[in-house]
Amino acid sequence: MIIDEVGFMPLNTQEANLFFGFVSEMSEKTSMIITSNKGFDEWVDFLGDATITTAILDRLIHHCEIISMSGDSYRFSHRKSITR
Numbered sequence: 001m002i003i004d005e006v007g008f009m010p011l012n013t014q015e016a017n018l019f020f021g022f023v024s025e026m027s028e029k030t031s032m033i034i035t036s037n038k039g040f041d042e043w044v045d046f047l048g049d050a051t052i053t054t055a056i057l058d059r060l061i062h063h064c065e066i067i068s069m070s071g072d073s074y075r076f077s078h079r080k081s082i083t084r
Contacts, residue, residue: 001026001030001031001032001033002032002033002034002035003032003033003034003035004034004035005035005036005037006034006035006036006038006043007036007037007038007042007043007045007046008037009046010045010046010047010048011046011047011048012048013048013049016047016048016049016052017052019047019056020052020055020056023056023059023060024055024059027059027060027062028063032060034060040057040061043056043057
């Protein structure tokens with residue numbers, strides 16, 4: 001399962017609860033790849049609740065490999081050639 005751009009848009013309470021339910025259901029059953037331009041310390045900002053954020057992150061990072069990347073994105077650094 002690939003979930004791209006987590007945190008791009010804030011979630012309301014119902015959406016955050018649905019996301020928690022999805023992550024809970026999928027954890028321990030399938031592999032997940034999650035991309036985000038937010039650090040874990042910023043997740044409460046877009047999820048809106050510290051408790052649900054902690055529960056989601058607990059399930060996501062229990063058995064995971066975290067790959068942190070920095071620098072310009074490919075799209076950003078090549079935006080002129082992409083938009084021609």
